[in-house]
Amino acid sequence: MQKKSSATIYDVANRVGVSLATVSRVVNGNSNVRESTKRKVLDAIEELGYHPNAVARGLASKKTTTIGVVMPDVTDMYYSELARGIDDVANMYHYDVLLTNTDEDPVRETMAVNNLASKQVDGIIFMGNELDREVLNTIAAADAPVVLAGSLDSEGKLPSVNIDYVKAVEEATATVIKHGHQRVALVTGPMSHAINRMHRLVGYQSALDAAGLIFDEDLLFTAHQDYAAGLQIAEKIMQSEANAVIAYDDEVALGIMNYMQDHGKRVPEDFEIITSNDTKFAIVTRPDLTSIGQPKYDIGAVSMRMLTKLMNNEIIDDTQVKLPHTLERRGTTIN
Amino acid sequence: MQKKSSATIYDVANRVGVSLATVSRVVNGNSNVRESTKRKVLDAIEELGYHPNAVARGLASKKTTTIGVVMPDVTDMYYSELARGIDDVANMYHYDVLLTNTDEDPVRETMAVNNLASKQVDGIIFMGNELDREVLNTIAAADAPVVLAGSLDSEGKLPSVNIDYVKAVEEATATVIKHGHQRVALVTGPMSHAINRMHRLVGYQSALDAAGLIFDEDLLFTAHQDYAAGLQIAEKIMQSEANAVIAYDDEVALGIMNYMQDHGKRVPEDFEIITSNDTKFAIVTRPDLTSIGQPKYDIGAVSMRMLTKLMNNEIIDDTQVKLPHTLERRGTTIN
DNA sequence: AATAAAATTGCAAACGCTTACAAGCGTATC
DNA sequence: GATACGCTTGTAAGCGTTTGCAATTTTATT
Structure with missing residues (x-):
């Protein structure tokens, strides 16, 4: 059974008789820790049922491992499929997703981006048919990288993933x-x-x-x-x-x-x-x-992958990705 | 134009010549501030383009104004409509939504709940056809209230919103x-x-x-x-x-x-x-x-509303809500 | 055995904000 | 004019981590 109020890194350090720093290091997989003390720390973590507090971590490290997704409507199949692609690769890279529906209302889009910024998200994926000037400004002001998924700005300045x-x-x-x-x-x-x-x-x-x-x-x-x-x-x-x-x-x-x-x-x-x-x-x-x-799922997935690179300050060859499309011939056209 | 790295509450306080506490008070709408200083603070906030850092706030106040939503799949119409109801009332109460897809895999559900707990969400809404014992334990361990939306546990212990x-x-x-x-x-x-x-x-x-x-x-x-x-x-x-x-x-x-x-x-x-x-x-x-x-949207909305009460420690009359259903007679039945 | 180099650890200062608690001040009361 | 009270504001101690730097311990070298 876990303790009522969860253990902190301090408790773990005390238990083992090491400093906070050491515990922090093993939690973060830092290599410079002797194998034997690592063992002990891990055991203590297990016994105390310690789980790092992501909020404190976010404050100290200035990274929240959370991204924001701004979309018109989750119940729209098109966007929800993109969202699924985004979510899957977000998880793959250990990011969580903060979701906001805007119904394409520029006012709500602006609010959403501002809100995400104050929540200190590490990046944002934006979907919507049009990027209002105000929204564009807000995006510029937020100091998180942004990529457009299945959407584009008229100037073609922002990183985006679409088809042609x-x-x-x-x-x-x-x-x-x-x-x-x-x-x-x-x-x-x-x-x-x-x-x-x-x-x-x-x-x-x-x-x-x-x-x-x-x-x-x-x-x-x-x-x-x-x-x-x-x-x-x-x-x-x-x-x-x-x-x-x-x-x-x-x-x-x-x-x-x-x-x-x-x-x-x-x-x-x-x-x-x-x-x-x-x-x-x-x-x-x-x-x-x-x-x-x-390739809706892929548009989402590729967007998210691009965002991880951006958040990592990696250089990106092509920020205006166009994924291949097809024509699925079915019953509403002849033959 | 905003400054590169955004202003902190400290900058605002300095600008006006008051203490952090005072700024914090006006930001949080605390009434015990003289109207004239409130004005000045608000102006400074405007000029500096100050936006409160939600992470720091979360750490200090132990509230993140964020809830977690665990669902099988966003691309499933049924669940995405619930999600929309949830999101709308969440926004109404100024909560953000952290979304996770699980494909009903108990392992992923468990991970999701644990993850949300470490992100210090104030509450969780869970959707899924079955609540694995392990998932149930994890939910119990997370010290955030949980409500099931369009889902139920076999023991009927957890708060939930469904139809009959x-x-x-x-x-x-x-x-x-x-x-x-x-x-x-x-x-x-x-x-x-x-x-x-x-x-x-x-x-x-x-x-x-x-x-x-x-x-x-x-x-x-x-x-x-x-x-x-x-x-x-x-x-x-x-x-x-x-x-x-x-x-x-x-x-x-x-x-x-x-x-x-x-x-x-x-x-x-x-x-x-x-x-x-x-x-x-x-x-x-x-x-x-x-x-x-x-009433899918309502199931989501009511779940979220119930969650706000739970997060607020309000007493709830009925935690096992059953919303009314209908029979929509259309073309696949006679007359 | 002494010394240098490398590997581990600990210290303590942030991170940006909330929140008791205390303090300052102006004013109503008698 | 002294006492008390209510309204404002300030002080400072956290909240739970990360992280640069210094200190300490090991290990390698000669």
Whole structure:
């Protein structure tokens, strides 16, 4: 049985008859300790049920072995899969993860970063579709390294891990065009967000150009990242007489698909759909969703790995990582 | 612009010409400070860009305003929705959340709890289908209050928030029986877990009894909580000639549904399905899934609220909370 | 056996903040 | 005008570690 209030390093030192410093050394695996005293200390630790107090340790060492993760929403499959990758490699490197949901609200994002800074996290991983200027400033002020996971700042200054959205959307668009569905709608988040304006839209237009199609602004749609939004935007998409859609979110894509089918469209014969996140949603429906394939877990994992390097002041060759993507051809596209 | 290394309480005190104690008092909203000096201190804080160091604060006050959340997997919709509820009310009470994924591995659960204890969290919320004895011991040893969210220990000793699984499964089972599908399969996790053996199974049998049906062990199935497992177990379910299934996980239910439909069964006419978690998965498919309706977000929120009381040493009337559930009738059951 | 070099240990000062307890001060009371 | 009381503020002792430096003990060398 453990003692009520846990033992301190002082108790262990006393028990063995050595100084605090020595106990601290064996606890931290410092090599300069004689094997025999190490043994004794370890025994005492065992007997007293001593566990180092991480808070005290953090104060003294100025390292908390804790990182902060700022994300829009844990219940969003896309982000939660990234989070899982982050958490796994964080644990691998013995970091703990402080999680904050922001719903992409810049105010909450700012608060979150400030809060994490005052908690003295050793690093931060940030996810979100857009980096508000204020958030950017806050990040700069926090003296912890930051890496963006599945997100990017318009200036491309911050370390980040993503896929090549331009190419991915370009390929997806080209695919449906090739199938003869040339009136293709694009559903993204707000164009005020760099990722939409500077990446997805660019890829989309590029595919249009390559096919000699003219860009029609009426085929551009904006929707929140949820099923209801998909259902809702679907009506307008139908009115636009599009015969294909590239959607940036799986739930949205599902909403569109169900609406189309409920309104007499055959998917994929009359209407093709390609979604972007390839979450579990994409494979459980009938038809299942053709999707851009993103290595979500890896994006998280690589971000975290990069962060460990940053926290360690190691030099990093490439801070703007683009992981390879694929196109997972399934039931919402022909063949 | 902030100074490179952030200001300390000492700097603020110096600037204003008061003692540390006074600064500490205004930072902590202590009332016994003259309004005029409070003003001055606040100004100095602003000018210096001072942010309290939470680690130092934690060491001195023995409170970290951080709680730990131990969960099987963030990418599991059921748990992530609970987590969202937890996080929201945690923020409301100004707590931060330290998140750990365990994949329900008792070893990792034990490590997680120990780790959280050494990080001096003020409280812990634990999620998982079963509480290993060792985990229970570890929880007892950690001197932080713990509440179980969407989980329960076989002895019912720990504070917890759940729905009434017995009744919920009983109702679901009764529903399909009433529809004439009397050969109903039950898919759960391992019977070694209290929640399956002592709750779901009991509710299932109770409904059978009430309908005068005899219990057939061949209708009991065990599957992991994922789509592939559902697909896999579905074959056996079909062989058992069941004409309905009560599944404990939405992804599993979806796997079963798709398998059944692919093998000529009409859902719900030939085969009814009721799932248990009512996650987003349940509504995006066609047909959509009839499900036990669980107030998942609330389970998380209420757990966290209870934890704040526990951390505050407030007395709690009922530590074994059962939130109301519903039956969401959708496309996988008749009418 | 003496001395240098190496390996172990101990000392004590931080780390940045909270919090009794004590002290200072102005003012109401009689 | 002395006494007491209430409000503000300061003093200083922790909180449990880490860590640079010095001291001590071992071990190696000659």
